Amino acid sequence: MPSDNVPSRPRRSERARRAILDATYDLVLEKGYAKLTIEAIAARAGVGKQTIYRWWPSKGAVMIDAFLPEGAGEETEVDLPDTGDLAADLKGVLRATADEFADPAFSARLRALSAEILLAPELAPDVAERVLGPGLRAYKKRLLAAQQAGVIAQGDDVDLDVAVELLLGPLHYRWLHDLGGITHDYVDTLVDFTLAALRPGATTTSSSSS
C-alpha cells in the first residue's frame, strides 16, 4: 500500500480522491453496503485510511459522494421534457426511472444511500438536497408549467410538493418493501392517478360518503 503522505499536488490529490470514490462504488456493488469498511476502501484505492478520513468523516459520507454524479449539487439542475403533453412527459421520465430500478447497480446504490440515512439520519438533508433535490425540483417545475397553462388545478391550496411525492413516494415504497413490480404499467398508473388528482376542481368534491 502506498504511503499516506499528503498529496503534494492538486492533481495527485484529485487522483487519490477519485480512486477512493471508485473503490467505494465498486465495493458497494460487489459486496453490499453492510460489509463496506474504510479499511477495504483504502486497500482497494491504494491509499491509507487517514487519507480517507482527511476528506470524509465516515463511510456513509464517502458513499454518498461516490454515488453522486460528478459535480452534482445545487447548481446541477435538470429539466423534465415539455412536449406539451404532461401525461406523456411524466410517463416517459418515470418509465426511465422504472428501468433504472431494474438495474442491480442502481438498486444497490439506492439501497446503500437509503440505509445510510436511516442509520445516520444527520446525513438525510444532504442526500435529500444533492441526490433527490434536482429531480424533485424538476418535477415540480414541470407541474408549475402545467398549472400556468391551466391543465392542472391552480391555487394556493394545490400543494405541488405533495403532488411530486405522489409520483415518486409510492414507487420508492413499493421498491423498499418489495410490494410488487416496478413496471411501465405501474408508473403509468401512478401518473394517471396523480393527474386525475390534480385535475382542475378534482379535490374540491372529494369529501364523498360511502
Add this chain to the structure above:
Amino acid sequence: MPSDNVPSRPRRSERARRAILDATYDLVLEKGYAKLTIEAIAARAGVGKQTIYRWWPSKGAVMIDAFLPEGAGEETEVDLPDTGDLAADLKGVLRATADEFADPAFSARLRALSAEILLAPELAPDVAERVLGPGLRAYKKRLLAAQQAGVIAQGDDVDLDVAVELLLGPLHYRWLHDLGGITHDYVDTLVDFTLAALRPGATTTSSSSS
C-alpha cells in the same frame, strides 16, 4: 452473565425469549440500530449469545420480532373504521399514523426495520407480510367497500393496491428523506388527492395536454 443452558421448561423458555425481545427493543431506542449487537442484547437480557442464535439467525431477525406486536402475523387482521364517510375514515386513521411518526420510539422502530431490510433484502418479504401486511390489507378492504358502494371508481383497471400505496408511500418517502413535516394537514392532503384520483371516471380523462 447466566449460564447458557437450554431452558428446561416452556415457561422458562418463553421468559428468556421475552427478555431478549424486550432488551432488543430497549437497546434500539436507546442506542440506535447501527450500534445494536447480539452481545449487547445477550448482556441486557441476561442470557448467552447461543440462546439468541438458537431462535434467531441475525440481529435483524430478533429486531423484527421485537418490534412486532405480540401475536402479529397473518391471522392478525385489522379493520379500518367504516362510518360511511370514506374521507373522514381515512383521515382519522392517517392522522393517527402521523401522530405515531412524531413519536421518537415509533420512528426509531421504523428506522431500524427499514435499515434492516435494506441491508438484508431477504428479510423484506417477512417484514412486508407481518409488519405492513395487515395495514395494507385493511386499507384495501375499506377501498373495496367504497368501490362496492359506488363512491370510488369501479372496474378491473382501477388498481386498489396502487391506490393504497398513494396513501402510504408518499408519507414514508417524506419521512425517510426528511422532505417535510408529517402533519394532519399533510395526510389530509394525501387523502384528498387520492380520493380525487379514485373518483368515478377520474383517470379516463387524465391524458390532457399542457
